[in-house]
Amino acid sequence: xxxxxWSELVVIGVVALVVIGPKDLPRVMRTVGQWMAKAKRMxxxxxxxxxxxxxxxxxDDVKKEVEQxxxxxxxxxxxxxxxxxxxxxxxxxTKVVVPPIVEVPPMVQAPPVEAPATEPAKVEAPxxxxxxxxxxxxATVGAETKP
Numbered sequence: 001x002x003x004x005x006w007s008e009l010v011v012i013g014v015v016a017l018v019v020i021g022p023k024d025l026p027r028v029m030r031t032v033g034q035w036m037a038k039a040k041r042m043x044x045x046x047x048x049x050x051x052x053x054x055x056x057x058x059x060d061d062v063k064k065e066v067e068q069x070x071x072x073x074x075x076x077x078x079x080x081x082x083x084x085x086x087x088x089x090x091x092x093x094t095k096v097v098v099p100p101i102v103e104v105p106p107m108v109q110a111p112p113v114e115a116p117a118t119e120p121a122k123v124e125a126p127x128x129x130x131x132x133x134x135x136x137x138x139a140t141v142g143a144e145t146k147p
Contacts, residue, residue: 020028073079 016028017025
């Protein structure tokens with residue numbers, strides 16, 4: 001924000017020393033320091049109040065959401081269905097239809113199937129070429145390709 005380098009601070013210090021004098025300079029510096037501390041404290045208080053207002057606004061939103069969730073009855077549909085069924089049963093109890101009981105046969109468990117034992121496949125590596133000096137190997141390759 002403020003770009004004050006060491007050279008500017010030295011100039012300000014020399015001017016303050018000449019204008020104020022060496023006798024009153026410490027008292028003036030102390031007063032300036034106190035003013036700066038007050039300004040920082042006021043800025044910090046403002047920021048804290050602003051942050052607290054934001055937190056309260058967020059808490060109000062959360063509180064409203066919780067109240068809305070509290071007003072919802074998760075069993076409202078069940079209560080309506082039960083009331084309708086109760087009214088139906090009270091109106092004519094002879095028309096109650098009971099579904100037939102169906103027997104479910106027990107599950108038959110098949111015997112476990114064992115995997116046949118197999119030997120691992122044997123893979124043979126191709127034979128390695130004999131180690132030859134580079135010049136000799138090239139001559140052999142060239143000899144094989146001639147007609």
